[in-house]
Amino acid sequence: xxxxxxxxxxxxxxxxxxxxxxxVFPISLSSAPYMQxxxxxxxxxxxxxxxxxxxxLDATWRSLYVGGATAVLALMxxxxxxxxxVRGRFRGRALIDRLAMAPVIVPTIILSVAVYGLxxxxxxxxxxxxxxxxxxILALPFVxxxxxxxxxxxxxxxxxxxxxxxxxxxxxxxxITLPLLRPSLVSAxxxxxxxxxxxxxxxxxxxxxxMTLPKKMFDNILMEIDPTIAAVSVMQxxxxxxxxxxxxxxxxxxSGSAR
Amino acid sequence: xxxxxxxxxxxxxxxLLVFFLFPVVRMLGFSVEAGSFEWYAKxxxxxxxxxxxxxxxxxxxxxxxxCLLLGYPLGFLIATxxxxxxxxxxxxxxxxxxxxxxxxTYAWMVLLGRNGVFNRWLIDAxxxxxxxxxxxNFTGVLIGMVHVLLPYxxxxxxxxxxxxxxxxxxxxxxxxxxxxxxxxxxxxxxTLNGIFAGSxxxxxxxxxxxxxxxxxxxxxxxxxxxxIEQEVRQTLNWPFAAALSAVxxxxxxxxxxxxxxxxxxxxA
Numbered sequence: 001x002x003x004x005x006x007x008x009x010x011x012x013x014x015x016x017x018x019x020x021x022x023x024v025f026p027i028s029l030s031s032a033p034y035m036q037x038x039x040x041x042x043x044x045x046x047x048x049x050x051x052x053x054x055x056x057l058d059a060t061w062r063s064l065y066v067g068g069a070t071a072v073l074a075l076m077x078x079x080x081x082x083x084x085x086v087r088g089r090f091r092g093r094a095l096i097d098r099l100a101m102a103p104v105i106v107p108t109i110i111l112s113v114a115v116y117g118l119x120x121x122x123x124x125x126x127x128x129x130x131x132x133x134x135x136x137i138l139a140l141p142f143v144x145x146x147x148x149x150x151x152x153x154x155x156x157x158x159x160x161x162x163x164x165x166x167x168x169x170x171x172x173x174x175x176i177t178l179p180l181l182r183p184s185l186v187s188a189x190x191x192x193x194x195x196x197x198x199x200x201x202x203x204x205x206x207x208x209x210x211m212t213l214p215k216k217m218f219d220n221i222l223m224e225i226d227p228t229i230a231a232v233s234v235m236q237x238x239x240x241x242x243x244x245x246x247x248x249x250x251x252x253x254x255s256g257s258a259r
Numbered sequence: 260x261x262x263x264x265x266x267x268x269x270x271x272x273x274x275l276l277v278f279f280l281f282p283v284v285r286m287l288g289f290s291v292e293a294g295s296f297e298w299y300a301k302x303x304x305x306x307x308x309x310x311x312x313x314x315x316x317x318x319x320x321x322x323x324x325x326c327l328l329l330g331y332p333l334g335f336l337i338a339t340x341x342x343x344x345x346x347x348x349x350x351x352x353x354x355x356x357x358x359x360x361x362x363x364t365y366a367w368m369v370l371l372g373r374n375g376v377f378n379r380w381l382i383d384a385x386x387x388x389x390x391x392x393x394x395x396n397f398t399g400v401l402i403g404m405v406h407v408l409l410p411y412x413x414x415x416x417x418x419x420x421x422x423x424x425x426x427x428x429x430x431x432x433x434x435x436x437x438x439x440x441x442x443x444x445x446x447x448x449x450t451l452n453g454i455f456a457g458s459x460x461x462x463x464x465x466x467x468x469x470x471x472x473x474x475x476x477x478x479x480x481x482x483x484x485x486x487i488e489q490e491v492r493q494t495l496n497w498p499f500a501a502a503l504s505a506v507x508x509x510x511x512x513x514x515x516x517x518x519x520x521x522x523x524x525x526x527a
Contacts, residue, residue: 137274
């Protein structure tokens with residue numbers, strides 16, 4: 001039957017999608033001194049190499065706090081923006097919506113080169129907060145998409161009830177609206193974090209001599225195929241899986257936010 | 260009042276204007292700083308650079324077609340299966356989507372290299388004698404880009420199939436239409452908007468791709484984003500990089516705007 005044919009075809013496509021994610025696991029545990037597949041034996045040496053190398057740790061630490069700061073800033077700017085875009089009635093709303101979503105369509109290389117030119121003038125190359133500003137621009141579309149979907153589904157009768165019972169607008173916002181939107185806030189924040197944590201092209205231009213994790217990985221891949229990168233890759237895949245579990249558990253459904 | 264609910268957007272708007280719109284416009288201005296269009300003439304007139312645009316366009320088109328071919332069955336299956344399987348199906352599309360492009364590109368280098376996993380398997384199975392050239396060429400870039408962009412095709416197609424009224428399919432089945440006929444006469448025409456949305460997204464994202472061609476192309480497959488990076492970081496030729504960026508941006512926005520106009524007239 002043709003349905004069975006479809007399932008077989010999809011199994012092959014899933015194999016293609018998952019193969020690169022799976023292949024790094026055995027390589028990261030290889031006991032060989034260089035890239036070899038299948039590995040001749042098992043060892044933790046590449047994980048040891050990562051945790052013993054201050055450069056790798058420094059880069060990881062920088063990516064973690066840049067990602068955290070990006071998530072915080074993207075939420076601080078993106079949540080009010082989403083309220084305006086969904087609930088506001090003003091001229092230019094469609095234009096602002098387009099501007100906020102533009103970083104999805106405008107090639108990242110153009111944003112990177114443009115901001116690099118400006119930051120070179122402002123002596124902001126290598127500053128971690130400069131990177132945070134640029135990453136926030138890339139993360140805003142995720143926040144606007146996820147928060148926008150959450151706000152459109154929101155039952156405003158609950159806010160009206162709170163205000164009818166005498167709650168101030170601020171109290172309604174902090175005690176009713178934001179707590180009810182928590183799943184969307186969690187998803188938006190985690191997506192903003194991951195988008196920054198994985199980002200290479202902007203970091204390549206703006207990070208200067210300070211490595212971020214993706215930049216360090218890029219340089220290492222260019223130099224040599226060292227299995228330390230396989231160990232780093234495994235940890236990144238596990239981090240993404242963890243974030244997806246967190247979104248599934250505490251956030252707004254992934255399939256909902258993907259559309 | 261014309262500004263109801265506008266003020267919460269202000270901080271984000273300031274960030275977007277100062278660190279996004281302004282730098283991009285400023286940079287594009289460099290391309291005509293000399294008061295002439297000489298850098299555009301160079302970008303669009305010299306065979307070397309025209310070749311870069313041509314190869315970028317070819318790769319983007321091929322990647323879009325392959326993603327469509329692989330993405331349609333996947334989106335279709337996830338949309339028509341039971342909720343339990345659909346969740347699982349989604350997880351294995353989203354996990355690669357959110358895994359760093361660098362990780363995936365590195366993994367493809369391991370798989371496709373001269374002494375990589377594929378070549379080892381094929382040689383050990385005595386299917387080939389010499390390793391196939393899969394990396395640092397057109398094929399390698401194509402495989403890597405399809406892998407990165409496939410989820411962007413699957414999601415809109417999934418959405419389009421979901422929106423389709425199951426009663427239409429049931430009616431066709433009741434009238435005795437074969438599975439193929441139902442696919443060609445009902446599913447395909449009624450999910451064209453999803454196909455279109457996914458294809459435009461994949462094509463537009465392909466045009467500006469950097470990481471995958473930079474690593475899997477091995478300096479032999481130069482796409483436009485790779486050329487821009489070289490002009491800025493190695494040659495330090497800002498006006499030329501700006502002209503190349505302007506052409507890339509114009510192409511991207513043109514495709515996107517045409518697509519939006521097309522879908523709007525479709526909906527009307």
